[in-house]
Amino acid sequence: MEAPAEAPALGLHTELSNEAYHADKTSLSSSGARKILPPSCPAKFRYEQDNPQPATKTFDYGNAAHKLVLGNGPALEVVPGARWDTGKAKAHIAEIRERGGIPLKDHEMQMVKDMAAAIRQHPLAAALLDPAYGAPEQSGFWIDEPTGIRRRVRFDWLPSIQSGRLIIPDYKTATDASEDAMQKDIAKYGYNCQAAWYEEAAQALGLGGADAEMLLIVQEKKPPYLINVIGIEFFSREIGRAKNRVAIETFAECTSTGYWPGYADHNPNYLALPGYAEARxxxxxLP
Known part of the structure:
Protein backbone atom coordinates (compact mmCIF):
# COMPACT_ATOMS: atom_id res chain seq x y z
CA MET A 1 0.00 0.00 0.00
CA GLU A 2 1.43 3.37 -0.99
CA ALA A 3 1.63 5.76 1.95
CA PRO A 4 0.28 9.32 1.75
CA ALA A 5 2.86 12.07 1.55
CA GLU A 6 2.59 12.91 5.26
CA ALA A 7 3.07 9.31 6.46
CA PRO A 8 6.44 8.47 8.04
CA ALA A 9 9.01 7.02 5.66
CA LEU A 10 9.91 3.35 5.79
CA GLY A 11 12.70 2.40 8.18
CA LEU A 12 13.63 3.17 11.78
CA HIS A 13 12.76 6.54 13.33
CA THR A 14 14.55 7.52 16.54
CA GLU A 15 12.85 10.88 17.07
CA LEU A 16 9.28 10.34 15.83
CA SER A 17 6.63 11.54 18.29
CA ASN A 18 3.98 9.21 19.63
CA GLU A 19 1.31 11.38 17.99
CA ALA A 20 2.97 11.16 14.56
CA TYR A 21 3.38 7.41 14.94
CA HIS A 22 -0.29 6.82 15.72
CA ALA A 23 -1.46 9.27 13.07
CA ASP A 24 -0.47 6.89 10.27
CA LYS A 25 -3.78 5.12 9.59
CA THR A 26 -2.42 3.39 6.47
CA SER A 27 -0.23 1.03 8.49
CA LEU A 28 -1.00 -1.80 10.90
CA SER A 29 0.48 -2.09 14.39
CA SER A 30 0.62 -5.06 16.76
CA SER A 31 -2.18 -3.68 18.93
CA GLY A 32 -4.25 -3.01 15.83
CA ALA A 33 -3.72 -6.55 14.56
CA ARG A 34 -4.91 -7.93 17.89
CA LYS A 35 -8.01 -5.71 17.72
CA ILE A 36 -8.90 -7.16 14.31
CA LEU A 37 -8.99 -10.75 15.61
CA PRO A 38 -11.64 -12.42 17.83
CA PRO A 39 -13.01 -11.74 20.37
CA SER A 40 -12.90 -8.31 18.66
CA CYS A 41 -13.54 -7.74 14.94
CA PRO A 42 -12.45 -5.50 12.04
CA ALA A 43 -15.41 -3.14 12.57
CA LYS A 44 -14.23 -2.39 16.13
CA PHE A 45 -10.68 -1.87 14.92
CA ARG A 46 -11.82 0.62 12.27
CA TYR A 47 -14.07 2.51 14.69
CA GLU A 48 -11.32 2.93 17.28
CA GLN A 49 -8.87 4.05 14.59
CA ASP A 50 -11.30 6.76 13.51
CA ASN A 51 -12.52 7.62 17.02
CA PRO A 52 -9.65 7.73 19.55
CA GLN A 53 -10.78 6.55 22.96
CA PRO A 54 -10.76 8.92 25.97
CA ALA A 55 -8.03 8.61 28.58
CA THR A 56 -8.57 6.26 31.52
CA LYS A 57 -6.81 6.01 34.87
CA THR A 58 -5.34 2.66 33.85
CA PHE A 59 -3.72 4.21 30.78
CA ASP A 60 -2.66 7.28 32.75
CA TYR A 61 -0.81 5.13 35.29
CA GLY A 62 0.82 3.05 32.56
CA ASN A 63 1.89 6.09 30.54
CA ALA A 64 3.14 7.92 33.62
CA ALA A 65 5.21 4.92 34.69
CA HIS A 66 6.59 4.65 31.15
CA LYS A 67 7.62 8.30 31.32
CA LEU A 68 9.64 7.92 34.51
CA VAL A 69 10.98 4.42 33.84
CA LEU A 70 11.93 4.92 30.18
CA GLY A 71 12.60 8.66 30.22
CA ASN A 72 10.31 9.52 27.31
CA GLY A 73 6.64 10.38 27.10
CA PRO A 74 4.02 12.99 27.95
CA ALA A 75 4.60 15.57 30.67
CA LEU A 76 3.33 14.63 34.15
CA GLU A 77 1.65 17.31 36.25
CA VAL A 78 0.24 17.17 39.76
CA VAL A 79 -3.25 18.64 40.19
CA PRO A 80 -3.46 19.88 43.80
CA GLY A 81 -6.26 18.83 46.12
CA ALA A 82 -7.99 15.58 46.94
CA ARG A 83 -11.11 16.41 44.91
CA TRP A 84 -11.14 16.60 41.13
CA ASP A 85 -14.86 17.23 40.77
CA THR A 86 -14.71 21.00 41.30
CA GLY A 87 -14.94 23.38 38.36
CA LYS A 88 -11.41 24.63 38.95
CA ALA A 89 -9.94 21.12 39.08
CA LYS A 90 -11.84 20.01 35.97
CA ALA A 91 -10.61 23.04 34.03
CA HIS A 92 -7.02 22.38 35.15
CA ILE A 93 -7.25 18.70 34.14
CA ALA A 94 -8.74 19.59 30.75
CA GLU A 95 -5.96 22.11 30.12
CA ILE A 96 -3.28 19.51 30.94
CA ARG A 97 -4.85 16.96 28.61
CA GLU A 98 -5.20 19.56 25.89
CA ARG A 99 -1.42 19.99 26.04
CA GLY A 100 -0.98 16.23 25.80
CA GLY A 101 0.04 15.84 29.46
CA ILE A 102 -1.09 13.44 32.17
CA PRO A 103 -2.76 14.87 35.30
CA LEU A 104 -1.95 13.07 38.56
CA LYS A 105 -2.74 13.43 42.22
CA ASP A 106 0.11 13.76 44.72
CA HIS A 107 -0.03 10.11 45.78
CA GLU A 108 -0.19 8.98 42.15
CA MET A 109 2.94 10.94 41.26
CA GLN A 110 4.70 9.42 44.25
CA MET A 111 3.59 5.95 43.14
CA VAL A 112 5.15 6.26 39.68
CA LYS A 113 8.32 7.74 41.17
CA ASP A 114 8.59 4.76 43.51
CA MET A 115 7.95 2.37 40.63
CA ALA A 116 10.80 3.93 38.64
CA ALA A 117 13.09 3.69 41.67
CA ALA A 118 12.22 -0.01 42.07
CA ILE A 119 13.12 -0.65 38.41
CA ARG A 120 16.52 0.96 38.94
CA GLN A 121 17.14 -1.35 41.91
CA HIS A 122 16.20 -4.54 40.06
CA PRO A 123 19.39 -6.16 38.65
CA LEU A 124 17.96 -7.58 35.42
CA ALA A 125 15.39 -4.87 34.62
CA ALA A 126 17.95 -2.11 35.28
CA ALA A 127 20.46 -3.79 32.96
CA LEU A 128 17.89 -4.22 30.18
CA LEU A 129 16.85 -0.56 30.44
CA ASP A 130 20.26 0.98 31.06
CA PRO A 131 20.27 4.42 29.34
CA ALA A 132 23.98 4.03 28.63
CA TYR A 133 23.21 1.16 26.27
CA GLY A 134 19.84 1.93 24.71
CA ALA A 135 17.14 4.47 23.96
CA PRO A 136 13.35 4.59 24.39
CA GLU A 137 10.35 4.95 22.08
CA GLN A 138 11.75 4.16 18.64
CA SER A 139 9.40 3.58 15.72
CA GLY A 140 9.71 1.48 12.60
CA PHE A 141 7.76 1.13 9.35
CA TRP A 142 8.16 -1.60 6.76
CA ILE A 143 6.31 -3.35 3.94
CA ASP A 144 4.76 -6.77 4.48
CA GLU A 145 5.92 -8.70 1.42
CA PRO A 146 2.97 -11.15 1.03
CA THR A 147 0.32 -8.40 1.12
CA GLY A 148 2.14 -5.15 0.32
CA ILE A 149 0.64 -3.35 3.33
CA ARG A 150 2.58 -1.04 5.60
CA ARG A 151 3.34 -2.44 9.06
CA ARG A 152 4.58 -0.44 12.00
CA VAL A 153 6.07 -0.91 15.47
CA ARG A 154 6.94 1.34 18.39
CA PHE A 155 9.57 -0.23 20.59
CA ASP A 156 9.55 0.76 24.26
CA TRP A 157 13.33 0.34 24.22
CA LEU A 158 16.05 -0.62 21.78
CA PRO A 159 19.65 -1.46 22.69
CA SER A 160 22.14 0.85 21.03
CA ILE A 161 24.87 -1.80 21.00
CA GLN A 162 23.50 -4.55 18.80
CA SER A 163 26.29 -7.11 18.73
CA GLY A 164 25.15 -10.65 19.29
CA ARG A 165 21.54 -11.55 19.98
CA LEU A 166 19.03 -8.67 20.08
CA ILE A 167 16.89 -8.57 23.22
CA ILE A 168 13.92 -6.18 23.03
CA PRO A 169 12.59 -5.14 26.46
CA ASP A 170 8.93 -4.13 26.67
CA TYR A 171 7.74 -2.50 29.90
CA LYS A 172 4.25 -3.15 31.26
CA THR A 173 2.42 -2.42 34.48
CA ALA A 174 0.04 -4.93 36.07
CA THR A 175 -2.00 -5.61 39.16
CA ASP A 176 -0.29 -8.99 39.56
CA ALA A 177 3.06 -9.80 37.94
CA SER A 178 3.28 -13.38 39.21
CA GLU A 179 3.86 -16.21 36.75
CA ASP A 180 0.29 -17.56 37.12
CA ALA A 181 -1.27 -14.14 36.52
CA MET A 182 1.01 -13.29 33.61
CA GLN A 183 0.35 -16.60 31.88
CA LYS A 184 -3.31 -15.61 31.79
CA ASP A 185 -2.45 -12.06 30.67
CA ILE A 186 -0.35 -13.40 27.78
CA ALA A 187 -3.47 -15.14 26.49
CA LYS A 188 -5.87 -12.30 27.40
CA TYR A 189 -3.87 -9.45 25.86
CA GLY A 190 -2.09 -11.39 23.10
CA TYR A 191 1.44 -10.70 24.32
CA ASN A 192 2.61 -13.74 22.35
CA CYS A 193 1.33 -11.97 19.21
CA GLN A 194 3.17 -8.81 20.25
CA ALA A 195 6.41 -10.75 20.78
CA ALA A 196 6.19 -12.32 17.32
CA TRP A 197 5.38 -8.92 15.77
CA TYR A 198 8.31 -7.17 17.43
CA GLU A 199 10.72 -9.93 16.48
CA GLU A 200 9.60 -9.77 12.84
CA ALA A 201 9.92 -5.98 12.97
CA ALA A 202 13.51 -6.23 14.20
CA GLN A 203 14.37 -8.52 11.28
CA ALA A 204 12.57 -6.38 8.69
CA LEU A 205 14.30 -3.22 9.94
CA GLY A 206 17.73 -4.85 9.94
CA LEU A 207 18.14 -4.66 13.71
CA GLY A 208 18.48 -8.35 14.54
CA GLY A 209 18.39 -11.83 13.10
CA ALA A 210 15.93 -14.68 13.49
CA ASP A 211 17.00 -15.12 17.13
CA ALA A 212 15.79 -11.63 18.22
CA GLU A 213 13.52 -11.92 21.25
CA MET A 214 11.15 -9.65 23.16
CA LEU A 215 11.17 -9.82 26.97
CA LEU A 216 8.38 -8.38 29.11
CA ILE A 217 9.40 -6.30 32.11
CA VAL A 218 6.22 -6.41 34.19
CA GLN A 219 5.82 -4.29 37.31
CA GLU A 220 3.07 -4.30 39.90
CA LYS A 221 1.36 -1.00 40.69
CA LYS A 222 1.26 -1.49 44.46
CA PRO A 223 4.13 -1.54 46.98
CA PRO A 224 6.67 -3.04 46.96
CA TYR A 225 6.27 -2.61 43.16
CA LEU A 226 7.58 -6.09 42.38
CA ILE A 227 9.04 -6.80 38.95
CA ASN A 228 9.01 -9.95 36.84
CA VAL A 229 11.03 -10.32 33.65
CA ILE A 230 9.21 -12.76 31.39
CA GLY A 231 10.04 -14.46 28.14
CA ILE A 232 7.35 -16.14 26.05
CA GLU A 233 8.21 -19.65 24.97
CA PHE A 234 8.78 -20.50 21.33
CA PHE A 235 5.58 -22.39 20.47
CA SER A 236 3.41 -19.64 21.99
CA ARG A 237 5.23 -17.09 19.84
CA GLU A 238 4.66 -19.27 16.76
CA ILE A 239 0.94 -19.28 17.53
CA GLY A 240 1.17 -15.50 17.81
CA ARG A 241 2.94 -15.34 14.45
CA ALA A 242 0.13 -17.34 12.80
CA LYS A 243 -2.54 -15.12 14.36
CA ASN A 244 -0.67 -12.03 13.18
CA ARG A 245 -0.68 -13.36 9.63
CA VAL A 246 -4.46 -13.79 9.69
CA ALA A 247 -4.85 -10.24 11.03
CA ILE A 248 -2.51 -8.80 8.37
CA GLU A 249 -4.36 -10.51 5.55
CA THR A 250 -7.70 -9.41 6.99
CA PHE A 251 -6.45 -5.81 7.20
CA ALA A 252 -5.25 -5.97 3.60
CA GLU A 253 -8.60 -7.33 2.41
CA CYS A 254 -10.64 -4.79 4.38
CA THR A 255 -8.45 -1.93 3.18
CA SER A 256 -8.84 -3.08 -0.42
CA THR A 257 -12.62 -3.49 -0.28
CA GLY A 258 -13.49 -0.77 2.24
CA TYR A 259 -15.61 -3.33 4.11
CA TRP A 260 -14.83 -3.90 7.80
CA PRO A 261 -17.06 -6.74 9.04
CA GLY A 262 -18.55 -7.03 12.52
CA TYR A 263 -19.61 -10.22 14.29
CA ALA A 264 -22.23 -11.85 12.03
CA ASP A 265 -22.98 -9.60 9.09
CA HIS A 266 -24.34 -12.26 6.72
CA ASN A 267 -24.84 -15.55 8.59
CA PRO A 268 -25.77 -16.38 12.18
CA ASN A 269 -23.14 -17.69 14.56
CA TYR A 270 -24.30 -20.90 16.22
CA LEU A 271 -22.89 -21.28 19.72
CA ALA A 272 -22.78 -24.19 22.14
CA LEU A 273 -22.98 -23.87 25.89
CA PRO A 274 -19.64 -23.40 27.61
CA GLY A 275 -18.06 -26.77 28.30
CA TYR A 276 -18.59 -26.59 32.06
CA ALA A 277 -22.28 -25.67 31.68
CA GLU A 278 -22.92 -28.38 29.09
CA ALA A 279 -21.34 -31.06 31.27
CA ARG A 280 -23.29 -29.91 34.35
CA LEU A 286 -30.91 -35.07 29.97
CA PRO A 287 -32.15 -38.67 30.20
Missing part, protein backbone atom coordinates in the same frame (compact mmCIF):
# COMPACT_ATOMS: atom_id res chain seq x y z
CA UNK A 281 -26.69 -29.59 32.67
CA UNK A 282 -26.35 -32.76 30.59
CA UNK A 283 -25.88 -34.70 33.82
CA UNK A 284 -28.76 -32.98 35.59
CA UNK A 285 -31.43 -32.68 32.90
Missing amino acids: DKELY
Whole structure:
Protein backbone atom coordinates (compact mmCIF):
# COMPACT_ATOMS: atom_id res chain seq x y z
CA MET A 1 0.00 0.00 0.00
CA GLU A 2 1.43 3.37 -0.99
CA ALA A 3 1.63 5.76 1.95
CA PRO A 4 0.28 9.32 1.75
CA ALA A 5 2.86 12.07 1.55
CA GLU A 6 2.59 12.91 5.26
CA ALA A 7 3.07 9.31 6.46
CA PRO A 8 6.44 8.47 8.04
CA ALA A 9 9.01 7.02 5.66
CA LEU A 10 9.91 3.35 5.79
CA GLY A 11 12.70 2.40 8.18
CA LEU A 12 13.63 3.17 11.78
CA HIS A 13 12.76 6.54 13.33
CA THR A 14 14.55 7.52 16.54
CA GLU A 15 12.85 10.88 17.07
CA LEU A 16 9.28 10.34 15.83
CA SER A 17 6.63 11.54 18.29
CA ASN A 18 3.98 9.21 19.63
CA GLU A 19 1.31 11.38 17.99
CA ALA A 20 2.97 11.16 14.56
CA TYR A 21 3.38 7.41 14.94
CA HIS A 22 -0.29 6.82 15.72
CA ALA A 23 -1.46 9.27 13.07
CA ASP A 24 -0.47 6.89 10.27
CA LYS A 25 -3.78 5.12 9.59
CA THR A 26 -2.42 3.39 6.47
CA SER A 27 -0.23 1.03 8.49
CA LEU A 28 -1.00 -1.80 10.90
CA SER A 29 0.48 -2.09 14.39
CA SER A 30 0.62 -5.06 16.76
CA SER A 31 -2.18 -3.68 18.93
CA GLY A 32 -4.25 -3.01 15.83
CA ALA A 33 -3.72 -6.55 14.56
CA ARG A 34 -4.91 -7.93 17.89
CA LYS A 35 -8.01 -5.71 17.72
CA ILE A 36 -8.90 -7.16 14.31
CA LEU A 37 -8.99 -10.75 15.61
CA PRO A 38 -11.64 -12.42 17.83
CA PRO A 39 -13.01 -11.74 20.37
CA SER A 40 -12.90 -8.31 18.66
CA CYS A 41 -13.54 -7.74 14.94
CA PRO A 42 -12.45 -5.50 12.04
CA ALA A 43 -15.41 -3.14 12.57
CA LYS A 44 -14.23 -2.39 16.13
CA PHE A 45 -10.68 -1.87 14.92
CA ARG A 46 -11.82 0.62 12.27
CA TYR A 47 -14.07 2.51 14.69
CA GLU A 48 -11.32 2.93 17.28
CA GLN A 49 -8.87 4.05 14.59
CA ASP A 50 -11.30 6.76 13.51
CA ASN A 51 -12.52 7.62 17.02
CA PRO A 52 -9.65 7.73 19.55
CA GLN A 53 -10.78 6.55 22.96
CA PRO A 54 -10.76 8.92 25.97
CA ALA A 55 -8.03 8.61 28.58
CA THR A 56 -8.57 6.26 31.52
CA LYS A 57 -6.81 6.01 34.87
CA THR A 58 -5.34 2.66 33.85
CA PHE A 59 -3.72 4.21 30.78
CA ASP A 60 -2.66 7.28 32.75
CA TYR A 61 -0.81 5.13 35.29
CA GLY A 62 0.82 3.05 32.56
CA ASN A 63 1.89 6.09 30.54
CA ALA A 64 3.14 7.92 33.62
CA ALA A 65 5.21 4.92 34.69
CA HIS A 66 6.59 4.65 31.15
CA LYS A 67 7.62 8.30 31.32
CA LEU A 68 9.64 7.92 34.51
CA VAL A 69 10.98 4.42 33.84
CA LEU A 70 11.93 4.92 30.18
CA GLY A 71 12.60 8.66 30.22
CA ASN A 72 10.31 9.52 27.31
CA GLY A 73 6.64 10.38 27.10
CA PRO A 74 4.02 12.99 27.95
CA ALA A 75 4.60 15.57 30.67
CA LEU A 76 3.33 14.63 34.15
CA GLU A 77 1.65 17.31 36.25
CA VAL A 78 0.24 17.17 39.76
CA VAL A 79 -3.25 18.64 40.19
CA PRO A 80 -3.46 19.88 43.80
CA GLY A 81 -6.26 18.83 46.12
CA ALA A 82 -7.99 15.58 46.94
CA ARG A 83 -11.11 16.41 44.91
CA TRP A 84 -11.14 16.60 41.13
CA ASP A 85 -14.86 17.23 40.77
CA THR A 86 -14.71 21.00 41.30
CA GLY A 87 -14.94 23.38 38.36
CA LYS A 88 -11.41 24.63 38.95
CA ALA A 89 -9.94 21.12 39.08
CA LYS A 90 -11.84 20.01 35.97
CA ALA A 91 -10.61 23.04 34.03
CA HIS A 92 -7.02 22.38 35.15
CA ILE A 93 -7.25 18.70 34.14
CA ALA A 94 -8.74 19.59 30.75
CA GLU A 95 -5.96 22.11 30.12
CA ILE A 96 -3.28 19.51 30.94
CA ARG A 97 -4.85 16.96 28.61
CA GLU A 98 -5.20 19.56 25.89
CA ARG A 99 -1.42 19.99 26.04
CA GLY A 100 -0.98 16.23 25.80
CA GLY A 101 0.04 15.84 29.46
CA ILE A 102 -1.09 13.44 32.17
CA PRO A 103 -2.76 14.87 35.30
CA LEU A 104 -1.95 13.07 38.56
CA LYS A 105 -2.74 13.43 42.22
CA ASP A 106 0.11 13.76 44.72
CA HIS A 107 -0.03 10.11 45.78
CA GLU A 108 -0.19 8.98 42.15
CA MET A 109 2.94 10.94 41.26
CA GLN A 110 4.70 9.42 44.25
CA MET A 111 3.59 5.95 43.14
CA VAL A 112 5.15 6.26 39.68
CA LYS A 113 8.32 7.74 41.17
CA ASP A 114 8.59 4.76 43.51
CA MET A 115 7.95 2.37 40.63
CA ALA A 116 10.80 3.93 38.64
CA ALA A 117 13.09 3.69 41.67
CA ALA A 118 12.22 -0.01 42.07
CA ILE A 119 13.12 -0.65 38.41
CA ARG A 120 16.52 0.96 38.94
CA GLN A 121 17.14 -1.35 41.91
CA HIS A 122 16.20 -4.54 40.06
CA PRO A 123 19.39 -6.16 38.65
CA LEU A 124 17.96 -7.58 35.42
CA ALA A 125 15.39 -4.87 34.62
CA ALA A 126 17.95 -2.11 35.28
CA ALA A 127 20.46 -3.79 32.96
CA LEU A 128 17.89 -4.22 30.18
CA LEU A 129 16.85 -0.56 30.44
CA ASP A 130 20.26 0.98 31.06
CA PRO A 131 20.27 4.42 29.34
CA ALA A 132 23.98 4.03 28.63
CA TYR A 133 23.21 1.16 26.27
CA GLY A 134 19.84 1.93 24.71
CA ALA A 135 17.14 4.47 23.96
CA PRO A 136 13.35 4.59 24.39
CA GLU A 137 10.35 4.95 22.08
CA GLN A 138 11.75 4.16 18.64
CA SER A 139 9.40 3.58 15.72
CA GLY A 140 9.71 1.48 12.60
CA PHE A 141 7.76 1.13 9.35
CA TRP A 142 8.16 -1.60 6.76
CA ILE A 143 6.31 -3.35 3.94
CA ASP A 144 4.76 -6.77 4.48
CA GLU A 145 5.92 -8.70 1.42
CA PRO A 146 2.97 -11.15 1.03
CA THR A 147 0.32 -8.40 1.12
CA GLY A 148 2.14 -5.15 0.32
CA ILE A 149 0.64 -3.35 3.33
CA ARG A 150 2.58 -1.04 5.60
CA ARG A 151 3.34 -2.44 9.06
CA ARG A 152 4.58 -0.44 12.00
CA VAL A 153 6.07 -0.91 15.47
CA ARG A 154 6.94 1.34 18.39
CA PHE A 155 9.57 -0.23 20.59
CA ASP A 156 9.55 0.76 24.26
CA TRP A 157 13.33 0.34 24.22
CA LEU A 158 16.05 -0.62 21.78
CA PRO A 159 19.65 -1.46 22.69
CA SER A 160 22.14 0.85 21.03
CA ILE A 161 24.87 -1.80 21.00
CA GLN A 162 23.50 -4.55 18.80
CA SER A 163 26.29 -7.11 18.73
CA GLY A 164 25.15 -10.65 19.29
CA ARG A 165 21.54 -11.55 19.98
CA LEU A 166 19.03 -8.67 20.08
CA ILE A 167 16.89 -8.57 23.22
CA ILE A 168 13.92 -6.18 23.03
CA PRO A 169 12.59 -5.14 26.46
CA ASP A 170 8.93 -4.13 26.67
CA TYR A 171 7.74 -2.50 29.90
CA LYS A 172 4.25 -3.15 31.26
CA THR A 173 2.42 -2.42 34.48
CA ALA A 174 0.04 -4.93 36.07
CA THR A 175 -2.00 -5.61 39.16
CA ASP A 176 -0.29 -8.99 39.56
CA ALA A 177 3.06 -9.80 37.94
CA SER A 178 3.28 -13.38 39.21
CA GLU A 179 3.86 -16.21 36.75
CA ASP A 180 0.29 -17.56 37.12
CA ALA A 181 -1.27 -14.14 36.52
CA MET A 182 1.01 -13.29 33.61
CA GLN A 183 0.35 -16.60 31.88
CA LYS A 184 -3.31 -15.61 31.79
CA ASP A 185 -2.45 -12.06 30.67
CA ILE A 186 -0.35 -13.40 27.78
CA ALA A 187 -3.47 -15.14 26.49
CA LYS A 188 -5.87 -12.30 27.40
CA TYR A 189 -3.87 -9.45 25.86
CA GLY A 190 -2.09 -11.39 23.10
CA TYR A 191 1.44 -10.70 24.32
CA ASN A 192 2.61 -13.74 22.35
CA CYS A 193 1.33 -11.97 19.21
CA GLN A 194 3.17 -8.81 20.25
CA ALA A 195 6.41 -10.75 20.78
CA ALA A 196 6.19 -12.32 17.32
CA TRP A 197 5.38 -8.92 15.77
CA TYR A 198 8.31 -7.17 17.43
CA GLU A 199 10.72 -9.93 16.48
CA GLU A 200 9.60 -9.77 12.84
CA ALA A 201 9.92 -5.98 12.97
CA ALA A 202 13.51 -6.23 14.20
CA GLN A 203 14.37 -8.52 11.28
CA ALA A 204 12.57 -6.38 8.69
CA LEU A 205 14.30 -3.22 9.94
CA GLY A 206 17.73 -4.85 9.94
CA LEU A 207 18.14 -4.66 13.71
CA GLY A 208 18.48 -8.35 14.54
CA GLY A 209 18.39 -11.83 13.10
CA ALA A 210 15.93 -14.68 13.49
CA ASP A 211 17.00 -15.12 17.13
CA ALA A 212 15.79 -11.63 18.22
CA GLU A 213 13.52 -11.92 21.25
CA MET A 214 11.15 -9.65 23.16
CA LEU A 215 11.17 -9.82 26.97
CA LEU A 216 8.38 -8.38 29.11
CA ILE A 217 9.40 -6.30 32.11
CA VAL A 218 6.22 -6.41 34.19
CA GLN A 219 5.82 -4.29 37.31
CA GLU A 220 3.07 -4.30 39.90
CA LYS A 221 1.36 -1.00 40.69
CA LYS A 222 1.26 -1.49 44.46
CA PRO A 223 4.13 -1.54 46.98
CA PRO A 224 6.67 -3.04 46.96
CA TYR A 225 6.27 -2.61 43.16
CA LEU A 226 7.58 -6.09 42.38
CA ILE A 227 9.04 -6.80 38.95
CA ASN A 228 9.01 -9.95 36.84
CA VAL A 229 11.03 -10.32 33.65
CA ILE A 230 9.21 -12.76 31.39
CA GLY A 231 10.04 -14.46 28.14
CA ILE A 232 7.35 -16.14 26.05
CA GLU A 233 8.21 -19.65 24.97
CA PHE A 234 8.78 -20.50 21.33
CA PHE A 235 5.58 -22.39 20.47
CA SER A 236 3.41 -19.64 21.99
CA ARG A 237 5.23 -17.09 19.84
CA GLU A 238 4.66 -19.27 16.76
CA ILE A 239 0.94 -19.28 17.53
CA GLY A 240 1.17 -15.50 17.81
CA ARG A 241 2.94 -15.34 14.45
CA ALA A 242 0.13 -17.34 12.80
CA LYS A 243 -2.54 -15.12 14.36
CA ASN A 244 -0.67 -12.03 13.18
CA ARG A 245 -0.68 -13.36 9.63
CA VAL A 246 -4.46 -13.79 9.69
CA ALA A 247 -4.85 -10.24 11.03
CA ILE A 248 -2.51 -8.80 8.37
CA GLU A 249 -4.36 -10.51 5.55
CA THR A 250 -7.70 -9.41 6.99
CA PHE A 251 -6.45 -5.81 7.20
CA ALA A 252 -5.25 -5.97 3.60
CA GLU A 253 -8.60 -7.33 2.41
CA CYS A 254 -10.64 -4.79 4.38
CA THR A 255 -8.45 -1.93 3.18
CA SER A 256 -8.84 -3.08 -0.42
CA THR A 257 -12.62 -3.49 -0.28
CA GLY A 258 -13.49 -0.77 2.24
CA TYR A 259 -15.61 -3.33 4.11
CA TRP A 260 -14.83 -3.90 7.80
CA PRO A 261 -17.06 -6.74 9.04
CA GLY A 262 -18.55 -7.03 12.52
CA TYR A 263 -19.61 -10.22 14.29
CA ALA A 264 -22.23 -11.85 12.03
CA ASP A 265 -22.98 -9.60 9.09
CA HIS A 266 -24.34 -12.26 6.72
CA ASN A 267 -24.84 -15.55 8.59
CA PRO A 268 -25.77 -16.38 12.18
CA ASN A 269 -23.14 -17.69 14.56
CA TYR A 270 -24.30 -20.90 16.22
CA LEU A 271 -22.89 -21.28 19.72
CA ALA A 272 -22.78 -24.19 22.14
CA LEU A 273 -22.98 -23.87 25.89
CA PRO A 274 -19.64 -23.40 27.61
CA GLY A 275 -18.06 -26.77 28.30
CA TYR A 276 -18.59 -26.59 32.06
CA ALA A 277 -22.28 -25.67 31.68
CA GLU A 278 -22.92 -28.38 29.09
CA ALA A 279 -21.34 -31.06 31.27
CA ARG A 280 -23.29 -29.91 34.35
CA ASP A 281 -26.69 -29.59 32.67
CA LYS A 282 -26.35 -32.76 30.59
CA GLU A 283 -25.88 -34.70 33.82
CA LEU A 284 -28.76 -32.98 35.59
CA TYR A 285 -31.43 -32.68 32.90
CA LEU A 286 -30.91 -35.07 29.97
CA PRO A 287 -32.15 -38.67 30.20
